Amino acid sequence: xxxxxxxxxxxxxxxxxxxxxxxxxxxxxxxxxxxxxxxxxxxxxxxxxxxxxxxxxxxxxxxxxxxxxxxxxxxxxxxxxxxxxxxxxxxxxxxxxxxxxxxxxxxxxxxxxxxxxxxxxxxxxxxxxxxxxxxxxxxxxxxxxxxxxxxxxxxxxxxxxxxxxxxxxxxxxxxxxxxxxxxxxxxxxxxxxxxxxxxxxxxxxxxxxxxxxxxxxxxxxxxxxxxxxxxxxxxxxxxxxxxxx
Amino acid sequence: xxxxxxxxxxxxxxxxxxxxxxxxxxxxxxxxxxxxxxxxxxxxxxxxxxxxxxxxxxxxxxxxxxxxxxxxxxxxxxxxxxxxxxxxxxxxxxxxxxxxxxxxxxxxxxxxxxxxxxxxxxxxxxxxxxxxxxxxxxxxxxxxxxxxxxxxxxxxxxxxxxxxxxxxxxxxxxxxxxxxxxxxxxxxxxxxxxxxxxxxxxxxxxxxxxxxxxxxxxxxxxxxxxxxxxxxxxxxxxxxxxxxxxxxxxxxxxxxxxxxxxxxxxxxxxxxxxxxxxxxxxxxxxxxxxxxxxxxxxxxxxxxxxxxxxxxxxxxxxxxxxxxxxxxxxxxxxxxxxxxxxxxxxxxxxxxxxxxxxxxxxxxxxxxxxxxxxxxxxxxxxxxxxxxxxxxxxxxxxxxxxxxxxxxxxxxxxxxxxxxxxx
Numbered sequence: 002x003x004x005x006x007x008x009x010x011x012x013x014x015x016x017x018x019x020x021x022x023x024x025x026x027x028x029x030x031x032x033x034x035x036x037x038x039x040x041x042x043x044x045x046x047x048x049x050x051x052x053x054x055x056x057x058x059x060x061x062x063x064x065x066x067x068x069x070x071x072x073x074x075x076x077x078x079x080x081x082x083x084x085x086x087x088x089x090x091x092x093x094x095x096x097x098x099x100x101x102x103x104x105x106x107x108x109x110x111x112x113x114x115x116x117x118x119x120x121x122x123x124x125x126x127x128x129x130x131x132x133x134x135x136x137x138x139x140x141x142x143x144x145x146x147x148x149x150x151x152x153x154x155x156x157x158x159x160x161x162x163x164x165x166x167x168x169x170x171x172x173x174x175x176x177x178x179x180x181x182x183x184x185x186x187x188x189x190x191x192x193x194x195x196x197x198x199x200x201x202x203x204x205x206x207x208x209x210x211x212x213x214x215x216x217x218x219x220x221x222x223x224x225x226x227x228x229x230x231x232x233x234x235x236x237x238x239x240x241x242x243x244x245x246x
Numbered sequence: 247x248x249x250x251x252x253x254x255x256x257x258x259x260x261x262x263x264x265x266x267x268x269x270x271x272x273x274x275x276x277x278x279x280x281x282x283x284x285x286x287x288x289x290x291x292x293x294x295x296x297x298x299x300x301x302x303x304x305x306x307x308x309x310x311x312x313x314x315x316x317x318x319x320x321x322x323x324x325x326x327x328x329x330x331x332x333x334x335x336x337x338x339x340x341x342x343x344x345x346x347x348x349x350x351x352x353x354x355x356x357x358x359x360x361x362x363x364x365x366x367x368x369x370x371x372x373x374x375x376x377x378x379x380x381x382x383x384x385x386x387x388x389x390x391x392x393x394x395x396x397x398x399x400x401x402x403x404x405x406x407x408x409x410x411x412x413x414x415x416x417x418x419x420x421x422x423x424x425x426x427x428x429x430x431x432x433x434x435x436x437x438x439x440x441x442x443x444x445x446x447x448x449x450x451x452x453x454x455x456x457x458x459x460x461x462x463x464x465x466x467x468x469x470x471x472x473x474x475x476x477x478x479x480x481x482x483x484x485x486x487x488x489x490x491x492x493x494x495x496x497x498x499x500x501x502x503x504x505x506x507x508x509x510x511x512x513x514x515x516x517x518x519x520x521x522x523x524x525x526x527x528x529x530x531x532x533x534x535x536x537x538x539x540x541x542x543x544x545x546x547x548x549x550x551x552x553x554x555x556x557x558x559x560x561x562x563x564x565x566x567x568x569x570x571x572x573x574x575x576x577x578x579x580x581x582x583x584x585x586x587x588x589x590x591x592x593x594x595x596x597x598x599x600x601x602x603x604x605x606x607x608x609x610x611x612x613x614x615x616x617x618x619x620x621x622x623x624x625x626x627x628x629x630x631x632x633x634x635x636x637x638x639x640x641x642x643x644x645x646x647x648x649x650x651x652x653x654x655x656x657x658x659x660x661x662x663x664x665x666x667x668x669x
Contacts, residue, residue, distance in 0.1 A: 072582070074662050074663050074666075095586050095588075098581070098584050098585065098586040098587075099584065100584075101583065101584040102583065102585075103584070107583070109666070113578075113579045113582070114579075115576050115579055117262065126583055127583045127584055129254065130583065130584050130585050130586075130589060132251060174583070178584075
């Protein structure tokens with residue numbers, strides 16, 4: 002499994018970087034009445050550690066399906082999905098939850114913070130499910146809050162924050178468990194352009210510090226923050242642009 | 247670690263419920279009233295049956311009480327001459343016959359009732375004069391306040407003695423110094439030898455053998471002086487009756503013999519009594535009956551309480567289902583972050599259990615307050631037992647679990663992708 006991943010890495014001209022995520026011949030078929038919709042029709046791609054990908058394509062091209070699969074929210078119809086060398090495509094719900102908790106961090110278009118919890122509690126949420134004790138969680142929340150520049154907002158409710166700040170909270174929450182992959186779904190879709198730039202710069206910084214980021218977007222301008230651009234079309238990878246440097 | 251998580255989960259549950267205080271409170275109400283009514287009804291039932299059982303126990307579990315009753319045919323023939331005498335009831339010989347027939351009988355105490363007016367100096371009181379023997383005071387155990395009770399020789403020697411009750415003594419202004427004074431009953435004088443406490447059986451279904459207005463004299467004396475005829479004038483009509491003995495209290499040696507002896511006495515008496523003019527009551531049987539009545543009562547109460555708790559539980563389930571729908575997105579977020587299904591179930595289950603247990607606690611307080619008020623206002627005895635409180639709390643927690651499972655599972659089984667899309 003490790004060999005397969007590294008040989009792919011060699012083909013992708015990124016020998017120096019190990020692969021954290023890899024899709025192999027992944028298909029996703031939805032039954033739609035009498036017919037079937039092939040949302041993904043056989044996708045193979047490797048994501049190296051520390052890379053920043055923009056997944057692009059028109060609606061219906063399969064990019065959302067791909068993100069759901071990458072996020073372990075869904076299972077492929079066929080094919081393999083390796084995270085850190087382990088095939089997670091056939092795991093049960095419990096094991097997938099565990100993968101999401103330990104290896105993945107989500108950043109959504111609509112922030113998806115829990116409104117009745119404070120910023121601190123939102124950031125601590127994954128640590129709660131990891132059974133961290135109170136002091137360690139508080140400490141970790143402060144560290145990641147400082148990283149996204151929200152130290153003075155920890156006791157606020159999400160509704161008291163601006164959109165940009167809310168997205169920072171979401172990023173802090175995604176960072177709390179120190180995941181292998183950050184998954185971002187149109188992270189600036191609900192933000193004005195100035196704030197969008199700030200969020201994208203933050204993501205860029207995180208990437209520069211070694212985070213692997215997979216971002217779905219349809220805005221070419223945002224895609225420029227990524228090193229690699231993956232264009233989807235009709236459930237297939239149309240082309241991959243950019244280099245892994 | 248586990249305990250910390252449970253504690254945090256409960257804290258989270260309480261916090262979430264506190265976000266909608268009114269809704270949580272209204273949801274709780276069903277359980278509050280359900281549990282409150284369980285505790286209150288059981289307390290009232292327990293109080294009433296305890297009183298009844300206490301009264302029966304006072305009658306003695308080894309006793310058989312045979313009483314004279316006016317036969318039905320005599321009562322219905324009201325068109326007969328107003329001067330005719332109806333003669334019924336236990337006979338003087340019955341006492342001896344029973345004594346001879348059953349070796350298990352330890353003691354038989356006869357009671358002959360005469361209504362007469364008692365006078366002590368200027369004071370008057372209508373008395374229920376009971377002609378009996380010394381055994382009365384062994385069977386109907388009442389505290390002696392002053393003097394002495396009747397002795398065996400009082401009856402044999404036909405001594406002019408009377409034992410008063412505390413109530414009668416008060417009404418006649420008798421005190422300890424009255425011991426030795428003479429009480430006039432009808433036309434005769436008796437020396438007051440003692441005063442006993444009386445048990446005024448208030449409103450119970452079971453009649454105690456003694457009453458507050460009793461005065462006890464030797465039975466042989468009663469028979470000689472007052473005879474068997476009693477004339478009663480009620481609302482213009484006059485009834486004359488002839489009754490030899492009004493009651494026989496029979497004590498047997500062991501409680502296991504009570505029922506066989508009672509049946510035997512019934513068979514024996516039937517031979518000598520053509521009319522159905524006596525009634526045998528067995529306190530032990532009454533006790534058993536009262537206990538079975540109590541069980542039935544508890545089953546009925548339990549069903550009513552069960553139904554009200556069911557309704558309360560459905561109310562909780564309904565609100566929790568609405569809450570799950572309302573919080574679909576939150577569930578999606580938690581699942582995406584990595585919460586397992588089990589953790590979502592636990593989260594929602596804890597909310598319902600917290601809700602129903604809080605309802606249970608409020609309900610128990612309510613259920614303890616109501617019986618207290620009943621006792622204070624209506625004077626009815628009530629008793630909140632520990633088991634009813636434990637039962638009510640246990641049930642309310644179970645209601646939370648039973649009716650929380652479905653909404654919690656529903657929440658846990660939501661598809662995270664769909665849930666995240668939910669507006």
